[in-house]
Amino acid sequence: NAGVTQTPKFRILKIGQSMTLQCTQDMNHNYMYWYRQDPGMGLKLIYYSVGAGITDKGEVPNGYNVSRSTTEDFPLRLELAAPSQTSVYFCASRSTGDTQYFGPGTRLTVL
Amino acid sequence: GIQVEQSPPDLILQEGANSTLRCNFSDSVNNLQWFHQNPWGQLINLFYIPSGTKQNGRLSATTVATERYSLLYISSSQTTDSGVYFCAVGSNYQLIWGAGTKLIIKP
Numbered sequence: 001n002a003g004v005t006q007t008p009k010f011r012i013l014k015i016g017q018s019m020t021l022q023c024t025q026d027m028n029h030n031y032m033y034w035y036r037q038d039p040g041m042g043l044k045l046i047y048y049s050v051g052a053g054i055t056d057k058g059e060v061p062n063g064y065n066v067s068r069s070t071t072e073d074f075p076l077r078l079e080l081a082a083p084s085q086t087s088v089y090f091c092a093s094r095s096t097g098d099t100q101y102f103g104p105g106t107r108l109t110v111l
Numbered sequence: 112g113i114q115v116e117q118s119p120p121d122l123i124l125q126e127g128a129n130s131t132l133r134c135n136f137s138d139s140v141n142n143l144q145w146f147h148q149n150p151w152g153q154l155i156n157l158f159y160i161p162s163g164t165k166q167n168g169r170l171s172a173t174t175v176a177t178e179r180y181s182l183l184y185i186s187s188s189q190t191t192d193s194g195v196y197f198c199a200v201g202s203n204y205q206l207i208w209g210a211g212t213k214l215i216i217k218p
Binding site for chain 2: 050056099100104105
């Protein structure tokens with residue numbers, strides 16, 4: 001089991017550019033999550049999914065979009081990058097009644 | 112929304128010491144988890160503990176849901192325990208995270 005994998009590990013974007021952060025899990029988990037972590041802070045939920053085809057907003061969804069076409073994949077899309085989106089992004093997954101398992105994170109800088 | 116407060120914000124201990132980290136939350140929850148973020152940024156789940164007590168080696172956790180708090184105990188600290196400990200509470204769908212307790216274990 002690879003667990004939760006994220007790509008890329010690092011990325012620098014210019015203001016206004018777009019990108020997709022990839023997340024894949026091989027544990028057949030129904031729940032998947034995207035978080036952002038700003039320096040010295042806890043995590044904030046961006047979007048989550050309870051299964052293929054079902055997504056919903058978290059605390060800080062503005063400027064992001066997601067899709068969940070398969071159980072395994074949960075990509076996060078940034079359409080018009082802004083400096084405020086500079087952060088570390090974590091993807092996580094879990095099954096019902098269990099804890100969350102995290103990917104290694106993507107460090108994004110928007111200049 | 113639910114408020115999550117963790118204390119203390121920072122803790123510096125000598126190797127071998129014991130510690131207690133606290134998490135207070137403002138509303139009833141059916142999901143509470145403890146995580147450790149190591150100095151390299153990796154997030155590791157420690158406990159899924161919406162109520163009761165669990166133990167895993169030198170770590171144990173207790174959640175008193177009726178009084179809206181949870182405690183994480185670390186015994187015989189090792190330098191590898193250093194990092195930030197997060198409490199996250201909420202529902203089956205969403206977790207609200209505290210700001211964390213930064214723990215430094217000195218050799």
